[in-house]
Amino acid sequence: MTTDDLQLLREFRAELPAPDEETRRTIYTYATSQPKTTRGGRRWSRRQLVLTSTTVGIACLASAIIVAHTTTRRPTAPAISPAAFTVANNHDGTLAVTLHKRSALAALNLRLARYGLKAKLPTDIPARTLSLTATCPKPTSVTVYWQSGTPRSGQNQVVYQLPSEPVPTQQQRLLNCVLHVNPNA
């Protein structure tokens, strides 16, 4: 059955009688009465047109989304965004911790751990972009206790006060570490 099917098809086509001479002449006359086009270049098929226009459309849409996103977010933003958080060593042996993006909390916790501080900043800090500043003595280990969380309206600063009671040294806890949160910063 490998070639039989093609053979059957060929025989099927051959059954049709050839067109007569008059039909041939009529068709030739009709065809050659058409005006010739002198258009240069290649003609695109419908498939190529659809593919090309779809690709161009998607590219334009993606560019528009990217441009709109970057311009509406921060019109005067520099090309390189500032660091999500900074940790600076002060002369008095304390650390100044500034958090600019809430999403960088996990990374900041990691960095504090590298300093030997076991500070764990909570992830339920109020949403929105905020600036969190901590000025703490530099102990070998620290546990941060939060007393309150949500800033009230009108307040531009909320102070989180750690317990002021003496903490046994063997527990290596931090004393008087104050964290400042500026919700509108």
Next chain:
Amino acid sequence: MTPESAIWEPVGWERETRCVRCSFDEVFAAEFEPLHAYIGRRLGVSAADDLTGETFAIAYRRWDALDPTRPVKPWLYGIASNLIRHHWREERRMLQAYARTGVDPALAEEDSSLGRLDARAERGRLVGALAELRPEEREVLLLHAWTELSDAEIAGALSLPLGTVKSRLSRAREQFRNRLGYIGQVEAKSLNTTEERR
């Protein structure tokens, strides 16, 4: 009919020749009958007159823009295929009618005396199997069987990747053969049942 300007290049193992730098008249002379038969077998004789005329009219209009080094035949069948594609419903209806009644519509509309009942079960099976194919697969199969175009030329004619043409052709032939065999088995079974009743 072969002037000095024309180049007939050997194609394939059968040393078939294809016109490459031919005039419109030469191409018309060489391809009119095969093209008419191809369209006629797919859509009927009267549609073949119209669509063959339209195919050559389009070819004539674009003749000067055609790349002279490009073989004309695939290009011509590409034009015809685009025109036939608009009539795939008529094609399927025609094939189904032929399979159902045994009357060849392509011949019946040409001359009623030729519209005889085709007693050969083979034709009915063949046409029924063709009608069951998807239009795009039927198109590739018939171009392959009836026009002697190579797979690459069919790909060029239909503006398809070569792999797509090969897979469609393979699928179409497999389904066509299966369908032929299935209908044959059903007919043989019903014939045996009838004979047993007698």
